[in-house]
Amino acid sequence: MDIEFVRSRFVKHFDGKSGNVYASPGRINLIGEHTDYNGGYVFPGAVDKGVIAEIRANGTSDTVMAYAIDLKDRVDFKLSDPDGPRASWARYIYGIALEMQAVGVPVKGFNIAFAGDVPLGAGMSSSAAMESCFAFGQATEHKYIGVNCGIMDQFASVFGKAGCLMRLDCRSREFQYFPFKPDGYRLVLLDSAVKHQLSGSPYNDRRNSCENVVRHIAAHHPEGTFETLRDCTWEQLEEVRAEVGEEDYKRAHFVLGEKDRVLGVCEALNAGDYERVGELMYQTHEGLSKEYEVSCEELDFLNQIARDNEVTGSRIMGGGFGGCTINLVRNDLYQRFIADAKKRFCERYGHEPKVIDVVIGDGSRRLC
Numbered sequence: 001m002d003i004e005f006v007r008s009r010f011v012k013h014f015d016g017k018s019g020n021v022y023a024s025p026g027r028i029n030l031i032g033e034h035t036d037y038n039g040g041y042v043f044p045g046a047v048d049k050g051v052i053a054e055i056r057a058n059g060t061s062d063t064v065m066a067y068a069i070d071l072k073d074r075v076d077f078k079l080s081d082p083d084g085p086r087a088s089w090a091r092y093i094y095g096i097a098l099e100m101q102a103v104g105v106p107v108k109g110f111n112i113a114f115a116g117d118v119p120l121g122a123g124m125s126s127s128a129a130m131e132s133c134f135a136f137g138q139a140t141e142h143k144y145i146g147v148n149c150g151i152m153d154q155f156a157s158v159f160g161k162a163g164c165l166m167r168l169d170c171r172s173r174e175f176q177y178f179p180f181k182p183d184g185y186r187l188v189l190l191d192s193a194v195k196h197q198l199s200g201s202p203y204n205d206r207r208n209s210c211e212n213v214v215r216h217i218a219a220h221h222p223e224g225t226f227e228t229l230r231d232c233t234w235e236q237l238e239e240v241r242a243e244v245g246e247e248d249y250k251r252a253h254f255v256l257g258e259k260d261r262v263l264g265v266c267e268a269l270n271a272g273d274y275e276r277v278g279e280l281m282y283q284t285h286e287g288l289s290k291e292y293e294v295s296c297e298e299l300d301f302l303n304q305i306a307r308d309n310e311v312t313g314s315r316i317m318g319g320g321f322g323g324c325t326i327n328l329v330r331n332d333l334y335q336r337f338i339a340d341a342k343k344r345f346c347e348r349y350g351h352e353p354k355v356i357d358v359v360i361g362d363g364s365r366r367l368c
Contacts, residue, residue, distance in 0.1 A: 003021055003367055003368065006054050006114065010056075014058070014067075015058070015111075019057075019111065020054070020366060020368070021367040022053050022054075022055065022133045022364065022365070023051070023053075024128075024130070024131075024364040025047050025050035025051075025160055025361055025364070026047050026128070026129045026157070027045060027128070027152075027153060028189070028326060029042055029326075030043045030044070030045065030277075031262055031315070032044075032261075032262045033258065033288060033292075033294075033317075034206065034258070036152055037207055037210075038228045038229040040171075041169055041259060041262040042168050042170060043265060044156035045161075046160020046360065046362060047160075048360075049116075050117070050118055050157070051116035051126070051129040051133055052114065052367070053133040054114070055111070056111050058109045058111045060108065061109060063077075063109040064079060065112070068113075068115075075087050077094060079101070092127060092130055099135075105135075119356055122189060122324050123318035127153075131154060152168060155175070160361065161363065163180060164177040165180045165360065167266055180269060182274050182328070184274075185328055187357075187359075188326075189326055189327070190325050190353040190356075191354035192298040192302060192345075192349075193351060195322035206292060209244075209247065210229050210248075213237065213244050214226050214229055214232060216244050217237070220239055220240065221236065229255045229256060237253065250293075251292055251293075253287075254291035265277055274312060275312060277312075278311075278328050279313065280313070281313030281315045282307070284316075285316055289303075294316070295316055296321055298345075298349060299320075299322070299323070299325060301344075301348065302341065302345065303316075306325065306337065309333060309336060309337040311328070312328045312329060313328035314326070326358075338355055341353060342355075
C-alpha cells in the first residue's frame, strides 16, 4: 500500500491539507472454523495487505466527506441523518461514527480518503480492515450493514502482530500470541473464485444442529451448565447420538474435533513442528468436507492437488461453499505446487485459481 498515493488523493479531493494516516490489515485464519458461535477458539493472524486511510477534521459539526479511492466514488453525508448514506461502503463509516458516539466519544465532521489491497471475495476481511482504521467494527456490521459477524475479523485486524498468530477465545475474548516463523515454509491462499449459493439457510442449519445437540446433552445433565458445544465432552456427545440423528451428530463431532485441533496447533507451534500443524490442517479440511459439509467440489479438488504435491497442510479457509484454501508449503515445493494447481484447475474449471501469498504482519496502527 502506498501512503503517498493515498495522501495525494486526499489532498486533491478535499481542501488541499493533509491529515493523519492509519493502516489496518486483513487477516487469515490458520485453523478453527465454525467454532466462533460454538464458544470455541479461532487462530487468526493479521496479514501484510489491508487498508490505508487518511483522516482530518473538517471544522463542521457533523458532515463527513468520504472518498473511496479504489472505486473513484465520493459521498458526503451528515451524522445526524437518521437514514445515513446509501452507498454500502459509506455506511461502514457512518455506522462506525455513530457507534463511537453511542459510547461517549465526541465525533464531529471529518474528511477521509482510503484505499486497500486486500483481495476482494477471498475471505480475508477487507471490511474489517477498513473498520479497524476507526473502531467498533463488529457493532457496525450488525446494525448498519446487516451482517451478523463474529468477533474474529476485527479482533485479528486490531491486535495482529508480525511473526505471530493468536489463539482467540470467542467466549471470553482472551487471546494469546503464538510464534509463527515457519523457516523453510510459506503460506499461500488459492482462491477458487467460485461461490455457490445453496438453497435454504446452510449456516443457520449448521448452527441449529449444534444447538440441538447442546439441548439434548443439557437434558441428560441438569446439574451442569451447557451454553454451547464448548461445554460438552466426547462422552456426552456419544450419549445423545441416537437421539439427535446422524447429521446433527456429525456436525457436533466436527466442532469438538476442531476445538482439539486448535489446541494441538498451539502445542505444535511452540515446538516449532510445522509438519504437525499441516497434519491438523488436513484433518480440518476432511471434517469440513465430510462432517460439517461446507466444502464444494472445487475446494476438495484444490485440497487433493495439495496432497498430490506433498504440501505440508491445506484446508478450506472460511465458512465454505467456495472461496479459498489456505496452504502451508515447503519452499522447495512451492513452484511445482502452484504450477500444477493452475494447470489442473484450469483444465477442469476453465480458469486458474488466484494465488495470494501471505505474510503475517502487524495490526492497526498510525503511520503518520
